[in-house]
Amino acid sequence: MKFSVTVTLKKDVLDPQGKVVENTLKNMGMTDLKSIRQGKHFEIEVNENNITEAEKKVDDMCKKLLVNLIIEDYKINKIL
Amino acid sequence: MKFSVTVTLKKDVLDPQGKVVENTLKNMGMTDLKSIRQGKHFEIEVNENNITEAEKKVDDMCKKLLVNLIIEDYKINKIL
Amino acid sequence: MKSSVIVFPGSNCDRDVAVALEKMQFKNKMVWHKETRLPKSDLIVIPGGFSYGDYLRSGAIAGKSLIIDEVIKAASSGCLILGICNGFQILTETGLLKGTLLRNKNLKFINKDVHIKVINNNTKFSKKYKKGQILNINIAHNEGNFFTDSKHLEELKKENLIAFKYCDEKGDINENSNPNGSLENIAGILNSNKNILGMMPHPERMIDEIISNKDGVNLFSSLLS
């Protein structure tokens, strides 16, 4: 079963990467850009056919390693 | 209008990050993990209400800065 | 004094720290990350480098290694712990220190000699320095931009847990003397017990006149006395 995980910085955490990207894009003339934030994306495949079980496993991976819960939020989506 | 962009490494390109993460998760006992690949995620808001126009602008940003087309693929999704 | 330096596969300042410790007469042992027991030590150093390539978040994977559980145990029993650069990042990932280290503001790796000010000299790591003393010291990192929530920041200030701040050669602490965007120019912090110090600058690079200067020496000698 395949999942995608999106990890984003929490709202109140400074995002230096997003900031620089935003400024660069604006300097390149893309003035319609309102805001941009950068995060991480994982594609995870697990050997587990029960969806609740599988999702629990992915959630576990996020909590234990992939996400720094102090500064980051995450979302899990099933990929078809 | 808001979009999310997912940037992933092309299929045959080495993903050192994914590799290390995969090994670590397995060492941590998550033996059901089959594979994991790491990519980038952007949340982009543009001042543009026409959807085709807006998407074109985001696509432009991807091509010009956000994505390294030589080693990466990308997908744009509208966020509601 | 007995010291241990933890070696992760991508550590690259492990030798440098060991050389500094031995020069200062520590009895030092190198400890491989897969070990499950620590030799008896008064001081544990987590050195700089790129522990596991730092591909996920710097320090994240090292924070899950076998030896780290031992380091956490030692810490709670009061052993002194010094995390330098990547070591600082690892300490925040394990929760031994609060806060986190984000990408440098300019998104570039920065290596240069900067100035830092000794904010708290009343610790086992810094008592040989004078309060407010200005040190010239090398930094080399991609993620040194310290960030934490306002509650923790308050705590740091109230309990005097900020060890060092970036400043200019005159000691002024301002945006221009902040190399990486760090919150309030913070370069190093302590835990509330003050037995753990995490810092981005590299004291081990400042012990030899012919290489640089000797501004790092007193950090090691503070620990000895």
Next chain:
Amino acid sequence: MKITNQLIEKHGLKFDEYNEIKKLLKREPNLLELGIFSAMWNEHCSYKSSRIHLKKLPTTGKQVIQGPGENAGVIDIGDNDAIIFKIESHNHPSYIEPYQGAATGVGGILRDVFTMGARPIALLNSIHFGSPNHKKTKSLLNGVVSGIGGYGNCIGIPTVAGETKFNETYNENILVNAMAVGHAKKDKIFYSKAKGINKSVVYVGSKTGRDGIHGASMASAEFDENSEEKKPTVQVGDPFTEKLLMEACLELMKDNSIISIQDMGAAGLTSSSVEMASKGELGIELELNRVPCREENMTPYEMMLSESQERMLIILEDGKEQDAKKIFDKWDLDFVVIGKTTDTNNLTLKYNNKIEGEIPIEALASKAPLYNRKWSKKKKSNKKIDLKDLKKIKIEDALIKILSSPNHSNKNWITNQYDQSVMCDTIQKSGADAAIIRIHNKDKAIAVSVDSSANYCKSHPTTGGKQIVCENWRNLITVGAKPLAITNCLNFGNPENNEIMGEFAECLQGIKEACEFLNYPVVSGNVSFYNGTNKKNIYPTPVIGGVGLIKKLSQPLNHHFKGQNNKLILIGKTFGHLEQSCFLKENYSIDIGMPPEINLLNEKNNGESLLKLIEENLVLSSHDISNGGLITALSEMALNSDYGAKIQKPKKLTNLFRYFFGEDQARYIVEIEAHNLSKVEKILKDNDTYYENIGHTQKEFFEIEGELKISTKSLFKINNEWYNNY
């Protein structure tokens, strides 16, 4: 599969080369074999156009332990210490993907050095970009610099020196050359020559993927409109794995289990196995099913041609497999016996228990094509500049123009992105004439520098060739090192073009003459041809990387003024040669005429005299005079210091522009304490060395009597603006 003409062309082989292959095999090759020939016979691996000329270079000397022919050159620095070093190009990949191209360039050259048993102790680079105004330059510069830093910083080897140049000739073909320097024990050096039959051939390191297939042939062809299509061949570097590989190899090297070891660089598994077998004059058999693969369903063809990074091939002594495997397990790396040495003198490739390919080793190595390509001699230009014909400018404005130009601006923007201090032995970092690295735990050091002068080489290749060797030699001398040996990276255009081949032959002639005269042999190097796009070739750009020895450590010598009222002495004669000078180029966009002449006798004598002064502890600071002439060199001494200088106008050469901006060679400026003047003069006179007293140091201002006066602070500012505003 039938081998069609189209397939042959696609593999970059010429039809007569293909016929030669058939003759050597006595049959038609299959696709796998064709691929292997194409990998071994391309320019990058076979040196087919350059070998004849390379042979002329001096490669021996008392200091040389191993000259060209191994993964890197080895020199002796006494006390059982050896220095192992080499430079290599990664031009084409870096243009396509600057970050990964530059990063894997660094990774590749590091493997060449640690594969011989050395712990790398320094990285250098020479990078050339197109005009700053060209639309791609900025992102290429950014990508290359962060790629070099990204790899070196992560693996923990200091990047300590280099050069960065801009010139429109590189608009469509940048140059990225990386040099690595390592330290080994003289009695613990490892070579690639295989020995013994039935020995285990072991694959270690990363897994093999589909990356970089045909990389070597890409580096052996010009770019054209279709180059974009070749993009997927770009490799991604993994410095973390390289760090593991380096530590594991160095650990294995502590005992005596390695017979032969070779990194997998260009043409991967093919060239490494062929090289080992060819040097050992034996055969090698590989079981391709055993090759650790990253992707599913990889074919023998893909495995043999993949250029995945961070891999090595090792031939082990009998019975050492288990202990060796333990070491690689410890570092979480693959360790697989994939074959054995044989007495067949063939490269034998087995897959699914069938022989899929079998080629005589010599057909791939010693019988590879060798061309004596036609070349034409460059005519001497007799164009001369008459200053009277040019628009009048002020000395001060001309100087500012030079100091603020991209090529002369302070490079901190770049070097601050490199960890220069890790390993704690960097005595002198970037920004000096040469970097100085202490030998760990010892009281001695080496000095290193890389140099090139494409403009000089373009206008007169022989002179240019000599000049870069001399300039590199001078850079080591000014920091008090005795120059020992060089490595060279020869970046040229299309060798099938007579003129380009002429540039190559003549530059090499110049390098040879200078190296011979200075006893400065070539111990390793690399050739990169086909640098250009659509028939537009780059300027000939040989890059020289030199290593010198500082026997006894003292305070490092650099070119910053040290105090006031010290005497300034100019060593070497000033004729006022302005053709091909930076003065004309920056101020008038003129680049005509001959480069300054090289007088090897003066070169040697002046350099040796300066070394003597340094050895006698008479020198406070010293700097060689190169691009931009005397005035630029003096400004550089002042701008990082609280002290400036007061310079008298010359008595003999009365044209001030010629005197101050002329680029005559073999010159140095030295700062000495006033009371040592007579001692210094005596040594110079005893050595028949021409010198002039040109003035003295003073506080705060750089001044030429009656002509100009600028504060050192403003010089600093002028010199530091460009990168930060780019």
